[in-house]
Amino acid sequence: DGGITQSPKYLFRKEGQNVTLSCEQNLNHDAMYWYRQDPGQGLRLIYYSQIVNDFQKGDIAEGYSVSREKKESFPLTVTSAQKNPTAFYLCASSIPAGGPGDTQYFGPGTRLTVL
Amino acid sequence: GEDVEQSLFLSVREGDSSVINCTYTDSSSTYLYWYKQEPGAGLQLLTYIFSNMDMKQDQRLTVLLNKKDKHLSLRIADTQTGDSAIYFCAEKGGYNKLIFGAGTRLAVHP
Numbered sequence: 408d409g410g411i412t413q414s415p416k417y418l419f420r421k422e423g424q425n426v427t428l429s430c431e432q433n434l435n436h437d438a439m440y441w442y443r444q445d446p447g448q449g450l451r452l453i454y455y456s457q458i459v460n461d462f463q464k465g466d467i468a469e470g471y472s473v474s475r476e477k478k479e480s481f482p483l484t485v486t487s488a489q490k491n492p493t494a495f496y497l498c499a500s501s502i503p504a505g506g507p508g509d510t511q512y513f514g515p516g517t518r519l520t521v522l
Numbered sequence: 523g524e525d526v527e528q529s530l531f532l533s534v535r536e537g538d539s540s541v542i543n544c545t546y547t548d549s550s551s552t553y554l555y556w557y558k559q560e561p562g563a564g565l566q567l568l569t570y571i572f573s574n575m576d577m578k579q580d581q582r583l584t585v586l587l588n589k590k591d592k593h594l595s596l597r598i599a600d601t602q603t604g605d606s607a608i609y610f611c612a613e614k615g616g617y618n619k620l621i622f623g624a625g626t627r628l629a630v631h632p
Binding site for chain 2: 411413438440447448449450451452455457465497499501510511512513514515516518
């Protein structure tokens with residue numbers, strides 16, 4: 408059963424703590440993305456990776472970090488430097504071919520709440 | 523710069539057609555997308571259209587693209603309660619990233 412999984416679905420964190428969100432895909436996609444969604448707003452790109460061992464900052468990378476050691480995994484760490492981390496986080500993947508095949512497919516999301 | 527705008531809310535009666543509109547700014551966008559998000563869930567790809575097309579139809583969904591006006595619309599025929607969700611328009615920006623609108627919340631009432 409192919410798809411993108413994110414865990415956990417809900418996550419609570421105390422202020423000052425780092426927390427890591429998991430994203431795994433078995434679609435054999437090269438590219439992976441992390442987006443943040445706030446109420447009443449569209450998705451904003453945090454980080455993306457076009458290939459293993461390579462990643463680039465998106466529009467709102469400050470306070471976040473990522474790694475891409477395996478093709479199927481792209482974990483996101485929300486650090487204590489992120490001033491307003493409470494949000495819904497969405498992971499996506501695609502084949503970066505430049506055509507319709509590189510359509511992004513999304514995971515179910517992780518809702519992070521900072522207490 | 524890149525920007526995508528949508529109206530925030532649409533209410534329709536069950537069985538009627540829904541039309542969700544979107545405007546975008548990047549004339550070099552090659553693909554434009556419509557995604558659906560149900561409460562507490564991720565985004566589900568509904569359809570996409572290539573920028574050299576005017577229209578694309580897929581069952582109850584019709585996408586119209588006016589490239590001159592940079593206007594995209596999604597028409598849902600025979601709208602059902604299961605269509606209630608937030609609909610996002612997105613254009614493809616640089617480095618394969620997607621630029622999303624804020625989403626249109628569609629409410630379907632009997």
